[in-house]
Amino acid sequence: MEVMLTVEGLEKAFKDKQVLKRISFDVRKGEIMAILGPNGAGKSTTIRNIMGIMYPDAGSITFHHHNGKDIPRNKIGYLPEERGLYKNVKVMDILLYLAELKDYPLDKAKERALMYLKKFDLEGKEKVSIEELSKGMGQKVQFISSIIHEPELLILDEPFSGLDPVSQELFKEEIRNLANNGTAILLSSHQMNLVEEMCDRLFMIQRGQKVIYGTLDEVKTEYANFKCTIHGKNQINDLERIPQVLRVEHEDDRSILYLDKDVEPTSWLKNLPESIQIQELKINRISLHEIFIDIATDKNLIQEEGEVLA
Missing domain, CATH: 3.30.70 (Alpha-Beta Plaits)
Known part of the structure; x- marks a missing residue:
C-alpha cells in the first residue's frame, strides 16, 4: 500500500521540556490510522508539525516526496479539535472561501458543498450564518470544510466530540467512504470504541514517545x-x-x-x-480502552513492554 505521509525521528522541545522524542510512523493511502495518547502526550504537537503550524527541532516529515516548507498543504485537509469558523459568515461563503484557499475550483467546490450539506441534513442552510447553527451543525460544516477540496491526506482531531449518535454515524460512514476512495486518514480521538471500530492501524504516544504501533489485531495479540x-x-x-x-x-x-x-x-x-x-x-x-487506560495511568497491567511494527 502506497505511503502518503512519513514522519521520521521527530523531535520538538519547548524551552527545557522535550515534548516529542524521535517519533516515527507513516500513513498509507486508503487507510485510517489512529494517533492516540492521553492529554499532554504530544499528539497535538505532532499534528501541528505535520500541518506546518510549527516545525520540528529534528527529524523529517515527508508528504508526496516533499518535506518541510515544500509540502503541498492544499492536498491536506484538517479538522482541528478547537473549531474556529468565522461566526458571522454564511455557510456557503465560508466553504467556498476555504476551498479557494486550497486552490480548488469554485464551481466544483459549490457542487460538493451542496452535495455534502444535503448528505449531512443541512440542505437549505447555505445562507445561514455560522453563529445561527447549533454546535452539532457547526461541526458538520467544519467537517465539510476539511474535505471539500478532495484532500489526499485528511487529519481529524477529535471529529466525534459533541456529536449525537446519528451524527456520529454520518461522520463514520463518510470517513470510511473517503478511505475506500483512497484518502489517507490520520485520526486522533479519545473515544476508544470508535477507534477500535474504524481504524486499520494505530500509533500510541505517551510522554512524547512511541509506545504502540501496528494493526489493531497485532496490538491486541501483543498487549491485550x-x-x-x-x-x-x-x-x-x-x-x-x-x-x-x-x-x-x-x-x-x-x-x-x-x-x-x-x-x-x-x-x-x-x-x-x-x-x-x-x-x-x-x-x-481486553479492549483498546483498557490498554489505553493501562498505559496512560501507568497501572502496568500489561505484562510485557514492547513495540508492534506493521
Whole structure:
C-alpha cells in the first residue's frame, strides 16, 4: 500500500521540556490510522508539525516526496479539535472561501458543498450564518470544510466530540467512504470504541514517545491479555487462587478475571474448578480502552513492554 505521509525521528522541545522524542510512523493511502495518547502526550504537537503550524527541532516529515516548507498543504485537509469558523459568515461563503484557499475550483467546490450539506441534513442552510447553527451543525460544516477540496491526506482531531449518535454515524460512514476512495486518514480521538471500530492501524504516544504501533489485531495479540467475565455467586479469594489469574475485579455476582499473557483460553476453561458457580461466562481480550487506560495511568497491567511494527 502506497505511503502518503512519513514522519521520521521527530523531535520538538519547548524551552527545557522535550515534548516529542524521535517519533516515527507513516500513513498509507486508503487507510485510517489512529494517533492516540492521553492529554499532554504530544499528539497535538505532532499534528501541528505535520500541518506546518510549527516545525520540528529534528527529524523529517515527508508528504508526496516533499518535506518541510515544500509540502503541498492544499492536498491536506484538517479538522482541528478547537473549531474556529468565522461566526458571522454564511455557510456557503465560508466553504467556498476555504476551498479557494486550497486552490480548488469554485464551481466544483459549490457542487460538493451542496452535495455534502444535503448528505449531512443541512440542505437549505447555505445562507445561514455560522453563529445561527447549533454546535452539532457547526461541526458538520467544519467537517465539510476539511474535505471539500478532495484532500489526499485528511487529519481529524477529535471529529466525534459533541456529536449525537446519528451524527456520529454520518461522520463514520463518510470517513470510511473517503478511505475506500483512497484518502489517507490520520485520526486522533479519545473515544476508544470508535477507534477500535474504524481504524486499520494505530500509533500510541505517551510522554512524547512511541509506545504502540501496528494493526489493531497485532496490538491486541501483543498487549491485550485475555479476560474472563463470570456471572455467579463466588468468593474473590476462590477466584484469585485459579491458576494463571493475574488479578480479579469483583462486584456483586459479577467477576472479571484478568489472565496471564500465555493463556490458551480453551485449555484454561477446562481447568476451572467445579466449585466455581457459573450462570454466564464470556472470555475475550481486553479492549483498546483498557490498554489505553493501562498505559496512560501507568497501572502496568500489561505484562510485557514492547513495540508492534506493521
